[in-house]
Amino acid sequence: MESDMEEYRQEFIQEAREYLDLMNQNFIKLENGDLNAINEIFRVAHTIKGMAGFMGYKNLEELCHKLESAMGRVRDGEIEITSDVVDVMLKAVDAIEETINKIEEENSDDVDVSEIINALGEFMQEGKDEKEMKEVDLSKESFEGANVRVDVYLSEDCIMKSVRAALVVENLSEVSEILTVIPDENDMEKEDFDGHFVVFIKTSDINKIEEVMSKVAEVDKFEISPLEQKSEDKAEQKEVETEVENKEKDRSKVVKDGVKKDVKKDKKLESIRVNIAQLDTIMNLVGELVISKGRLLQIASEYDIPELKEAVSIMDKSITSLQDEVMQIRMVKVERIFNKFPRMVRDLARKLGKKVEFVMEGLDTELDRTVLDEISDPLVHLVRNAVDHGIETPEERVAAGKSETGRIRLAAWREKNNIIIELEDDGKGLDVEKIKQKAIERGIVTQTEADSMSEDELKMLIFAPGFSTKDNATEISGRGVGMDVVKTTVERLGGSVRISSKRGEGTRIRIHLPPTVAIIKSLLVKVGDETYAIPISSVVEALYVTDENWKVIHGNPFLIVRGKLVPAFKLRELFNVVNGKPEREVGIIVEKESEKYALIADTIAEQQEIVIKPLTGYLAKIKGFSGVTILGDGRVVPIIDISSLLGGDRLA
Amino acid sequence: MPKVLIVDDTAFMRKLLRNILFSGGFDIVGEAENGKQAVELYKQLKPDIVTMDIVMPEMNGIEALKEIKKMDPNAKVVMCTAVGQEQMVKAAIKLGARGYIVKPFQAPKVIEELKKVAGLS
Numbered sequence: 033m034e035s036d037m038e039e040y041r042q043e044f045i046q047e048a049r050e051y052l053d054l055m056n057q058n059f060i061k062l063e064n065g066d067l068n069a070i071n072e073i074f075r076v077a078h079t080i081k082g083m084a085g086f087m088g089y090k091n092l093e094e095l096c097h098k099l100e101s102a103m104g105r106v107r108d109g110e111i112e113i114t115s116d117v118v119d120v121m122l123k124a125v126d127a128i129e130e131t132i133n134k135i136e137e138e139n140s141d142d143v144d145v146s147e148i149i150n151a152l153g154e155f156m157q158e159g160k161d162e163k164e165m166k167e168v169d170l171s172k173e174s175f176e177g178a179n180v181r182v183d184v185y186l187s188e189d190c191i192m193k194s195v196r197a198a199l200v201v202e203n204l205s206e207v208s209e210i211l212t213v214i215p216d217e218n219d220m221e222k223e224d225f226d227g228h229f230v231v232f233i234k235t236s237d238i239n240k241i242e243e244v245m246s247k248v249a250e251v252d253k254f255e256i257s258p259l260e261q262k263s264e265d266k267a268e269q270k271e272v273e274t275e276v277e278n279k280e281k282d283r284s285k286v287v288k289d290g291v292k293k294d295v296k297k298d299k300k301l302e303s304i305r306v307n308i309a310q311l312d313t314i315m316n317l318v319g320e321l322v323i324s325k326g327r328l329l330q331i332a333s334e335y336d337i338p339e340l341k342e343a344v345s346i347m348d349k350s351i352t353s354l355q356d357e358v359m360q361i362r363m364v365k366v367e368r369i370f371n372k373f374p375r376m377v378r379d380l381a382r383k384l385g386k387k388v389e390f391v392m393e394g395l396d397t398e399l400d401r402t403v404l405d406e407i408s409d410p411l412v413h414l415v416r417n418a419v420d421h422g423i424e425t426p427e428e429r430v431a432a433g434k435s436e437t438g439r440i441r442l443a444a445w446r447e448k449n450n451i452i453i454e455l456e457d458d459g460k461g462l463d464v465e466k467i468k469q470k471a472i473e474r475g476i477v478t479q480t481e482a483d484s485m486s487e488d489e490l491k492m493l494i495f496a497p498g499f500s501t502k503d504n505a506t507e508i509s510g511r512g513v514g515m516d517v518v519k520t521t522v523e524r525l526g527g528s529v530r531i532s533s534k535r536g537e538g539t540r541i542r543i544h545l546p547p548t549v550a551i552i553k554s555l556l557v558k559v560g561d562e563t564y565a566i567p568i569s570s571v572v573e574a575l576y577v578t579d580e581n582w583k584v585i586h587g588n589p590f591l592i593v594r595g596k597l598v599p600a601f602k603l604r605e606l607f608n609v610v611n612g613k614p615e616r617e618v619g620i621i622v623e624k625e626s627e628k629y630a631l632i633a634d635t636i637a638e639q640q641e642i643v644i645k646p647l648t649g650y651l652a653k654i655k656g657f658s659g660v661t662i663l664g665d666g667r668v669v670p671i672i673d674i675s676s677l678l679g680g681d682r683l684a
Numbered sequence: 685m686p687k688v689l690i691v692d693d694t695a696f697m698r699k700l701l702r703n704i705l706f707s708g709g710f711d712i713v714g715e716a717e718n719g720k721q722a723v724e725l726y727k728q729l730k731p732d733i734v735t736m737d738i739v740m741p742e743m744n745g746i747e748a749l750k751e752i753k754k755m756d757p758n759a760k761v762v763m764c765t766a767v768g769q770e771q772m773v774k775a776a777i778k779l780g781a782r783g784y785i786v787k788p789f790q791a792p793k794v795i796e797e798l799k800k801v802a803g804l805s
Contacts, residue, residue, distance in 0.1 A: 040700070047696045075693075075739045080764055083696050191786040192765070195773045199784065202777045221770070249783060249793070249800040251776040 037087075044083050045136050052132070053075045055125050056375040063118050063378070072120075074103040080128065089141035092131045098152040100125045115382070120151050122375070174259050178211045178232035180241065183255040190250040194220035194296050200251070201231060203244045208235035227252075308401065311362055318358050319551060319643025321351050323662060326640055340522055355551065363398035366444045366453070369408045370395055373415050373442060380419045385427050388419055393443035399451050403525055403545055407453070410518040414455050414541055415442065417515075422459030422539055432536060434458070450527075453543045462533040464490050474498050481603030491531050496521040523624075523675040524658055526552070526569050554642045554661075554671065557620060559635035560609040565642055565661055565671045566631065570622045574636060577617040591619045591630040600630040601678065606656070624674050631672070644671060685711040686802040689731035691722040691748065692764060693740040699790060701735055701764075708795035718795045719743025723751045726759070734800055735785065738772055746776055753780045760801050764789075 052069055055076045058069035081096035099121065105111045131143045184200055186193050197220050211232045219225065221630070235241055238256060245254045317427055332340040368393050381388040411419075423429075423438035429434055441456045464487055471477050471493045482490070493499060497516040522529050529547040547570075553568040573593075575581070581592040582600075590597040598621060603609070612634070619630040642661035647654065658673035688710045692698045698715050705712055714729045716722040720743045726734065734752065735800060738745035752759045763776045763784040773784050783801045785794050 040696070043696050043699060047694055051694075072741070075741065078739050078766070079694055080785045083694060084696075085766075086700060090760075192767065192770055192773070192784070195770050195777070195784060198774045199777050199782075247782075247800050247803060249797040255685075 041087065041135070041139065044087055045132060048083060048128075048132050050082050051080050052125065052129050053371045055128075056122075057371055059118055059122055059125065060374040062113060062379055063115065068664060070107045072101060074107060077103060084141070087135075089131070089135060091143060091145055092128065092135070092142040095124060095128055095131065095145050095149060098149050099128075102152045119382075120148075122379070122507045124148050124152055156269055165624065174212050175232035178234055179222055179259050180208070180233050180235055180238065181257045181259055182231045182233060182241065182245070183257070184229055184231065184245075185252045185254065186229075187250050187252040188227065190227060193225055196250050197229055197249070200245070200248050203248060204233060204241065207237070207240040207244050208233040227592070267548055285379055306361075311358075311401075315362060316330065316645070318351070318355050319645075320662070322355065322641055327663075340359060362401050364401045364404050365395060366397050366399055366404065367395040369404055370412065370442060370444070373411075376412070377415065377419055377440065380416060381423075384420065385425060386419065386423050387438060388423055389437050389439045391439065391441045393441065394445045397444040397446055397451060399444075399545065403451075406521055406525055407543070407545065410431060410521050411442075411453070411455075413515070413518055415440070418455060418457040418459065418539070422457035422461075424460050428460075432460075451545045453545065453647060454540060456482065456538065456540045458538040461535045461537055461539055462491055462494070462531070463535065467493055471496065471499060488532075491533060494531070495529065520675055524673055526567065531601065551641055551643050553639065555620065555639055556637040556663075556669065557603070557605045557618075557631075558637050559607065559633050560611045560613075560637045562607065562609055563637060563663075563667065564607075564633070565640075565669050566620060566622065566674070567658075567671065570624065570674045572621040572623050572628065574618055574620045577619050577632060581619075591621075591632075593619075593628070593630070596628075598628045598630045600632055602632040604632070604634075606677070622674050629674075629678055642669075642671070685709060686732040686798070686804070687711050687713040687729065688798070689714045689716065689722065689725055689729055689734045691716045691719070691734060691740070691745065692737040693717050697737065697764070697787075701794070704789060704791045704794050705735075705747030705798065707791065708798065710798065719745060721749070721783055722748045723755075726752050727755065732760060733802055734759065734761045735798070736761050736776075736781070738769060738776070746772065746779065749776055749779050749781055762797060762801055 055073055058066075058072040058076070062069035062073065077096045077100040081093050081100060084092040084096060089112075100314040102111065102121065102124075106113060106117075111117060115322045127143065127145050127148045131141045131145065134143050137143050145160055182204065186196050190196050194217065197213075198217070201210060204210060211234060213232075214230045215225065233241070236462070238258065241256055245251065245256070285632055323345065328340070328344045328347075331337075332344055373392065374390055377388055379391040380386075410451065415439060418440050423440065424432065424434075426436040429438065439458045442453065442454070443456075444453045446452075468482050468485075468490055471490075472479055472482055475486070476493060476496045476499060485493075495515045495518065497514070499515065519529050522543055522545065525545055527543060530542045530544075531538040531539065532542075555568055555571055555574075557564050557566060575591075575593065577591065583590045583592060583597065585597075589600040589602070591600045592598070598619075600619065604613070617634060619632050619633050620636070621630050623629075642663075644659040646652070646659045647657065655669045656673060656677035658676075659671050660668050661671055662668055688694050688705055690698050690705070692701065692715075702712055702715070710733075713731050714725045716725050718740045722734065722736065722745075723743070725731075736745040736749060740748075743751075749761050750764070752761060753759060757780070759780075760782045761776075761780070763773050763781045764787060765773045765784050766787040773781070776784070783797050785797050
């Protein structure tokens with residue numbers, strides 16, 4: 033049972049989070065005047081409440097209950113929707129989120145929510161029910177026209193007794209004529225209704241009454257007493273308590289037999305939920321298959337076995353299809369991360385006193401889950417930046433002859449083999465002069481370098497490590513993720529960032545991403561006994577290093593490629609490989625931010641599809657590698673990450 | 685074994701009910717996420733009992749109940765409800781719901797309710 037609960041807990045957390053997202057979105061819709069959103073929020077609060085109730089998270093249940101009630105009043109038009117009201121409710125949503133986080137981390141919902149509950153409570157002067165109870169007379173022996181009296185005693189632990197009573201009455205009404213019910217419906221809804229009620233009916237078949245009564249749950253016992261009256265009395269007057277059991281057993285057998293015949297057909301489930309970790313495992317296994325396939329191919333050609341070659345080529349097809357399918361399953365709509373933005377933009381804009389219209393497009397665009405997860409934080413940063421630095425205050429905008437409300441557009445679409453995410457604002461645009469000065473101040477470029485740079489190049493400087501145009505990173509943008517992280521993340525994923533901006537008109541940032549990253553083509557190179565993988569996407573060409581094309585200037589080595597000096601980096605030195613120096617080395621020309629660099633290795637082993645296994649924990653902090661891969665023969669090979677190997681601290 | 689169709693918009697609740705009902709010896713023949721799906725699946729699967737959540741997107745449980753009753757007046761629909769929804773459940777009962785279970789679910793109660801409705805005991 034323990035582990036069962038744990039399983040439920042995981043699912044609870046996951047689903048509750050999804051619902052939170054939904055809630056956030058709907059609050060934004062609500063504020064923008066979409067009244068349908070009220071029902072959605074109401075529903076979602078209700079749903080989370082239900083789940084929390086089951087899990088025994090009382091605090092959370094209470095919180096959701098309060099929110100639900102407040103929403104109920106909004107729905108009934110008793111509370112007017114103002115930004116202040118939405119603020120309080122959003123705080124409640126945050127509190128729910130906080131509670132869920134706590135549940136995830138500590139399995140406890142012990143979060144102090146009293147403040148927010150009070151705030152919500154202010155919306156709700158709870159209507160006090162007047163509790164005068166008139167004496168209900170159950171002793172009444174008969175009723176005009178009735179020939180049977182049914183006494184029903186609901187079980188003590190019956191929840192919602194009045195509903196249960198209504199169910200009994202409704203069922204009875206199908207086989208008899210209901211003349212009256214004591215106490216009446218209103219009285220049953222009162223708290224001190226003890227579950228005993230009487231129904232006077234007119235019926236011609238007492239057995240039917242008995243049958244109907246036996247089909248209602250939570251009935252402790254019932255008594256059917258024919259009334260002595262002028263009407264056609266059924267001779268048998270009997271009191272039927274719950275000892276109708278025998279009869280019931282017989283009846284149930286009949287029902288069972290009737291049902292059995294067509295039990296097993298039409299079992300169809302159109303979709304199932306799969307744990308993401310499992311999907312990752314499958315992807316890894318597919319990766320391993322790809323690797324083994326490579327190995328088999330190698331053996332086939334080494335020993336020249338045509339049969340094996342043929343077999344492998346058939347297997348190859350299946351593996352490729354399998355790979356495609358799994359990739360497809362891993363695709364997730366960008367919606368998943370985009371959805372949190374409207375709320376974020378709203379809160380930010382309110383805090384900064386700005387007016388922003390936020391538009392999203394292409395929510396159905398799909399990306400590999402890993403790519404999407406990675407890109408999430410950088411996007412948050414970009415969107416925050418757009419609100420904080422991009423859009424001006426309403427006054428500034430009016431002064432500049434623009435509309436008071438700024439506009440930010442976040443769009444995603446697929447273009448050939450790339451996914452493009454574009455963030456556009458109509459704010460003040462980048463101030464190239466300011467960027468130039470800051471970059472020089474921060475020592476990112478020298479005055480001379482800066483002077484020789486084109487406007488586009490200068491704009492790209494905002495992605496340089498250590499660059500920030502605001503002196504004090506505000507609470508909003510300064511969260512440890514800089515623009516440089518945006519760029520390195522995108523590049524690590526094999527994508528690119530471009531920025532275009534016009535002074536006074538706005539900024540557009542365009543991110544190109546590969547739809548998936550788990551399996552890549554790579555070049556395997558050897559240095560001494562070591563093998564390294566270089567993603568083929570960053571390789572331009574390769575050539576032998578000779579006396580003629582090798583030059584050392586001021587202690588820095590260069591490889592001359594068609595008359596141009598390309599900075600060279602010896603992998604042997606970077607990675608401290610000592611053994612086996614070859615006579616002739618090879619230079620692999622790679623491209624990083626449209627600059628070329630030469631990586632010097634001993635030999636090129638081969639070109640191969642590899643599966644990226646990301647480094648985790650402490651290993652993830654090692655610069656220069658994006659992960660490792662496992663080769664067909666089981667060797668673990670690091671994958672070189674060009675942008676972090678050559679970036680940042682400039683290893684040269 | 686009575687065939688049950690579970691209708692609830694949360695995977696969580698569906699799983700919960702699935703486990704409870706399974707332990708109670710019911711045959712879960714399908715699950716729907718909203719009223720619309722429920723009506724569709726009812727047509728396809730012809731379950732003996734439907735557990736119907738009330739508050740759902742697309743089509744709520746009350747509407748779905750109406751549709752199902754239209755198709756099959758003898759349909760046995762059990763409403764899933766929570767304290768505070770008394771009036772809605774009463775409405776559902778007037779429309780022909782055969783029972784109701786209250787969240788948070790207690791397994792024995794859920795099983796009792798469905799067995800009663802199915803005519804087993």
